[in-house]
Structures are given as structure tokens and as C-alpha cells.
Amino acid sequence: MIYMKRILKIQSLLRRRKLGALLISQPHNRRYISGYTAADHDIGESSGVLLIPADGYPLLLTDSRFTIQAEKEAENFKVLLYRKGLPALLKELLPDLGITSLAFESHYMLHSMAEKLKTMLGVIDVTLYPVVDIVEKMRLIKNEEEIKALKRSVLLNEKVFLECYKNLSGSETEIDIALAIEAAMRRYGAESPSFETIVATGERSALPHAVPGNVVIQKNASLMIDMGLILDGYCSDMTRTFVPGKADKKFITIHRLVRKAQLAGIAAVRAGVSAASVDKAARTVIADGGYKDHFGHALGHGVGLAVHEAPGLSSRNRKHLKSGMIITVEPGIYLPGWGGVRLENMVVVREDGCEVLNEDTTWLDI
Amino acid sequence: MIYMKRILKIQSLLRRRKLGALLISQPHNRRYISGYTAADHDIGESSGVLLIPADGYPLLLTDSRFTIQAEKEAENFKVLLYRKGLPALLKELLPDLGITSLAFESHYMLHSMAEKLKTMLGVIDVTLYPVVDIVEKMRLIKNEEEIKALKRSVLLNEKVFLECYKNLSGSETEIDIALAIEAAMRRYGAESPSFETIVATGERSALPHAVPGNVVIQKNASLMIDMGLILDGYCSDMTRTFVPGKADKKFITIHRLVRKAQLAGIAAVRAGVSAASVDKAARTVIADGGYKDHFGHALGHGVGLAVHEAPGLSSRNRKHLKSGMIITVEPGIYLPGWGGVRLENMVVVREDGCEVLNEDTTWLDI
Numbered sequence A, B: 001m002i003y004m005k006r007i008l009k010i011q012s013l014l015r016r017r018k019l020g021a022l023l024i025s026q027p028h029n030r031r032y033i034s035g036y037t038a039a040d041h042d043i044g045e046s047s048g049v050l051l052i053p054a055d056g057y058p059l060l061l062t063d064s065r066f067t068i069q070a071e072k073e074a075e076n077f078k079v080l081l082y083r084k085g086l087p088a089l090l091k092e093l094l095p096d097l098g099i100t101s102l103a104f105e106s107h108y109m110l111h112s113m114a115e116k117l118k119t120m121l122g123v124i125d126v127t128l129y130p131v132v133d134i135v136e137k138m139r140l141i142k143n144e145e146e147i148k149a150l151k152r153s154v155l156l157n158e159k160v161f162l163e164c165y166k167n168l169s170g171s172e173t174e175i176d177i178a179l180a181i182e183a184a185m186r187r188y189g190a191e192s193p194s195f196e197t198i199v200a201t202g203e204r205s206a207l208p209h210a211v212p213g214n215v216v217i218q219k220n221a222s223l224m225i226d227m228g229l230i231l232d233g234y235c236s237d238m239t240r241t242f243v244p245g246k247a248d249k250k251f252i253t254i255h256r257l258v259r260k261a262q263l264a265g266i267a268a269v270r271a272g273v274s275a276a277s278v279d280k281a282a283r284t285v286i287a288d289g290g291y292k293d294h295f296g297h298a299l300g301h302g303v304g305l306a307v308h309e310a311p312g313l314s315s316r317n318r319k320h321l322k323s324g325m326i327i328t329v330e331p332g333i334y335l336p337g338w339g340g341v342r343l344e345n346m347v348v349v350r351e352d353g354c355e356v357l358n359e360d361t362t363w364l365d366i
Helices: A002-016 A027-034 A064-073 A086-097 A111-123 A134-139 A144-167 A174-187 A202-206 A249-268 A275-288 B002-016 B027-034 B064-073 B086-097 B111-123 B134-139 B144-167 B174-187 B202-206 B249-268 B275-288
Strands: A021-024 A049-053 A059-062 A078-081 A101-105 A127-131 A198-201 A223-227 A229-231 A238-242 A300-302 A309-313 A326-329 A332-335 A339-342 A345-350 A353-356 B021-024 B049-053 B059-062 B078-081 B101-105 B127-131 B198-201 B223-227 B229-231 B238-242 B300-302 B309-313 B326-329 B332-335 B339-342 B345-350 B353-356
Touching (some): A002 A027, A002 A134, A049 A086, A059 A064, A086 A111, A101 A111, A144 A223, A144 A229, A144 A238, A174 A198, A202 A332, A202 A339, A223 A339, A249 A275, A249 A339, A249 A345, A275 A309, A309 A326, B002 B021, B002 B027, B049 B086, B059 B064, B059 B086, B064 B078, B086 B111, B101 B134, B144 B174, B144 B229, B144 B345, B174 B198, B174 B223, B202 B332, B202 B339, B238 B339, B249 B275, B249 B339, B249 B353, B309 B326
Parallel strands (some): A021 A101, A059 A078, B101 B127
Antiparallel strands (some): A021 A049, A198 A223, A300 A309, A326 A345, B049 B059, B198 B223, B223 B238, B300 B326, B326 B345, B345 B353
């Protein structure tokens, strides 16, 4: 039972740090530890929090809208409902559980909620401890089950991409394409896109985070599609850049350079190397090709329950990669007034190299 | 100039409270005060904050991804970029501006960010003051320009609903319908849906917040559609419940009772009455009809830049309605195993009553 194992890991960590319990409010962390899939409408409207005591039974605290889902999904948890809000329930509950110190996720707790907790818990002599990234650190390394889930997410994303690619008529707008992609994702069983689909034609593709517009795609210019979906909780993220009509020499030259940089990045991935060294391997190829100043973002990022998570593959991240991490490798060249080319695949870090999760090769080796 | 007027109002309030400046991080508040339309990816990845000093020029602090948009949209603001994060920029900036006390929105600031600010600003002797709902209170009363914008949003939403309604073949799934609605919204120029579209057939409509599923709609049972969009920043929200085939007697009886409750609610809306009294007017009709225990949610909520905002039309809200507020009136009856009926329109509170923003009457008076 994977969830039980994760709960026990947190409990042992709490005992080591002499903390009475941990409150988990971040939705991905909550799902990772409990299996409870509800999302938050927003941070001010939570679908519940986990209360993991250092010893004893873990609890899921939520409201009546989520009772059925919580009890069904979070099998290892006792579900309790708050009627007058979380602080009031904790004030009743913690003395019964003998908890006198409570850690909470400082990076996913509103200041106003922390103040309410402090006031309520002050009355019963419970001390609050802000912590960060405890569960995020556990999420860094994926087990084989998670890697399989991520692979399924990648393959479904490719299926949607290929369907869209084959159906292109050339008279669509960017928005038409983005909508068709997102509709296909949901039709094939994805929970949702993992981020807002990027479809950018011609010089509009020079912006790394273009928003699809009411613009008909240009037949003989770059078309950049950056898309991802969530399947069983796990995210995918891929980018392809191609020309719907005929690619000119400049496009082919730049595209080949980006692909060369991507392959250099992928070749550099291995457990034990720094994230920065992988970024550098790809960046050097682009710099040597003469486009040093036109690759402004990091080479990649971790992917898991969140589409952007640690580790960041940036020039500043000196941390070492570890086996079981999943990262994107996505170099790009962006030329204002002309357009951009970005190519993105996802890979699993292994002891002796890496494994590319993508199988699609459309317009990769041209 | 509406933005200038709003800035001056905040500045006068800051002087009255003897505060040096207000930091505005909540995205709707930011847009309301500045005209800057960017959304936040999430609370941990902000598109910028406003710094309104009690005296002098207002500033918009953001990062390089948003420079062009910020300068174009926030005309009254000087745009400054942070390269090492917001706390570091404020540490440089506040002494230059002579600001020694800084209010921030406690309800839209992460605890971890507040801690960073406290540490950074402690060094330069600036005191932090958590505040809540300063801008939200201003947003409660809509001016005539805003009412017109909300009316346009309502009418576009109705146009999308009617298109979908007329195209129903009866063989669609809930998801098909939701996707067609959301695609039409974007095709007609909406920024996005204002919330996840609800399409629920038969007994599935007994859940007030049903998620569309891969389920073909039932011809002779309830079909509940709750939908809204964002147009020029302003939200709409409407619900219709109907039967694609032939409605039976029970459906007609319950539907008429809900409509009677809605009309009673609308008739009770007027500046000066309590929110609770409007809720009661509708709730009494449903209770008298024998369904007291089957209307579990509040009668309505405010709508503006946010789709859910104050005032809540609940039995506990004793506050009085004021002219210029915009609220939904949405009673419902939900019967487990059978289904639900909810009808929702938006109205503007006026001195002597209210004005219904909706024009569509599909399946309202049956």
C-alpha cells in the first residue's frame, strides 16, 4: 500500500523533528499522501486538509460537500467534517489527540488562515511551526508505478497531438486548434489539460508563453504547439514546432539546431550530474550555433502530479539529478519578428543515463 | 477616469488610517484598481502587485514577462520590474518613497511570502499591517459602466446557451455538451468560462455541483445546465433545467415550484432589505410546497469581476442590500435518486426593487 508507506515516512520524520502533527493543505501533496483526488476551487476554498499525527491514525478534515468522495478515495484516513471551519475543528480535536505542536505548509497557507489558526490554537496551548517542501521532496523521486502513469499520460498526449496534426486543414485559427486539442483530451479520458494549451503561428511563436488568438495559422511559417494533459493525476507536457506548408531554409536550420541542443541535453542526463550541467550541454549547442541570446528560459523542469515541479533544469540549479526524477528537456530559439522553435520531450533519470518517455517523432528529425 | 478615482479613494483611506501604502496582490482587486488584466498562474506565481502609497504615484511591480502588457494596460501606474523577487525590490524601494508602514492583503498572501516580507522589511524598519477586504468592499457596488459590462456578459452567455439548446440532438454526453458550450464561449470572444460548466442529466442533477461525465443525456429526465463566462473581465452565471424529451408531471410540478420561489426571491430584492430576508422569501415558497429539506444551499451570491463574491444571499447574512449590487437568485430542489431543478438569473439591486439582467426565458415559465 503506497499511501500507507508515505504516511509512515511522514510520521517518522515528525517524530525525528519532535513535531506532534503535520497539516497538509497543498492539493498535490494531499493527493500524493492520501489518494484523495479533489482539487481546490482556489486556495481560499479548500477541499480539505490532511492531519498526520506523529503517532496514530491519519485524518482527512473536509466539509459535507466532499464526504462521499473523501471516504471512498482516502482509504487509510478517518474523514471528519468541519462545520464551523478548520480552526474551530482543530481547536476541539488536537487536545483529544494529545497534540501540542502542529506543523503546517507555509507555502500553501494564506496569511489570514495562519493568523486564525494562531489565535484559535493559542487558547489550547498548541504551537504552530511553518514548514516548506516536506512532501514536495518526497515527490521528487518517482517509483515505477508513477513512471508508468506518467508514460501513459505522455502517450495519450501524443495521441491527441497526432489526431490534431493529421486533421489540420490550414484554415484554422490558433484558438480553433487549441479548443480541438483540449476537447480531444477530455474525450479520451484526461481529467483536464495540465496547462493552457499554447498554439502560436508565425512571429507569434517568438513569445515562449503565447496565448492562442483569433488568428488564422500561416501555411509557410512556424506553428508551435505546446500541450499537456492530466491522466489519473499525472501530467504530461510536450512541444512540437513545424510548418503546415513548406518549411524554408531558415526554419530548417534553426529547427535542426534546436533538435541538436535537445539531443545534447538528453545525452547529458544521468543520476549524479548537476541540473545546471544538463542545461549547459544544450545551451552550448545553441550558443555555438550563434543564437546564445535567443534562448532565454531554463532547459526544463520536473513533472509529476504538478506540471511544473522540482527539479528545475536551470543554470543556477547546482543540485544533482537522481534516479527516478522525471524532467522535460525543452530548448528553444526565439527571434522577434520571425518566430520561435521549441522542442520538448519528457525523460526519466536513470543511474546510467535516461529514458525518453515520448514515442512520437513528428517533425523532430527533419 | 475610473481607475484614478479608485486609486484616490484608497489613498484617502490610507491617510485616514495612517498607513504608508497598500500592497494589492489579489488579481481581481489588482484589475479593479489598475485595469491590468493579467491573471495569476496560481497564488505562488503572481503576475504582479500594485503598490499604492498614501501620497504620490502608484506603482505596478512585476517581472519581465509582463512588462509590455502592464505598461499598456495600467496607464496610471509606473511599472517597475523585480529581478530578485518582490521582497528584495520593496526593500530597495520603500526607503526611497519614505514609506514606513505597509498594509497587505492578508487573504491573498501566502504565509511563506508574508514571512519573507517581514524579514526583509524588518531590516529597514518598515512595519507590516495585514488588512482584509478593502478593495472587495469597493467592488460591492457596481457603477453603471460595470452594470453594462455585466449585462453584456449575461447576454453573451444566453446566446451561447441558446445555440447549444437549439443544437441538442439527444445523443450527446454531458461532456460533449459542456465542451460545445465552452468552445462557443471562446469563439464568441469570452476570455474563458467563469467556472467549470455543469451539465447533469437525470438523477445526476441531484448534486448541486455535478461534474460533467461520459454519460449520454436521458431524453425524458432533467437536464441541468449551469454556465457562465467572462467578458471584458466581468462574469455571468445562469442555470436552466429542462427535459430534452417530454417532461412528466413530477418534473413540471417541481420546476414550477422552483420558478415560483425564484420570482418570490426577485420580488423581495430592494435596497435596504437584508440578504437573509430575500433568501427567506424564496425558501418559504419551497418549504410551503413540501420540499424544505431539499434546498440545501444559499439563494444566491454577488457577481462581478469574480463569479462568487459578496454579498452572499444566505439565511445568516443580516447585512442590507444596496443599490448597485449584482446578485444571483438561484433556488433549487434536489431529490436523491430522481434529480434536481435549479433556476438562476442575475439581478441588479435598485432603490425601489431590482432589474433582471437576463432576457432568455427558455423553459422558465412552463
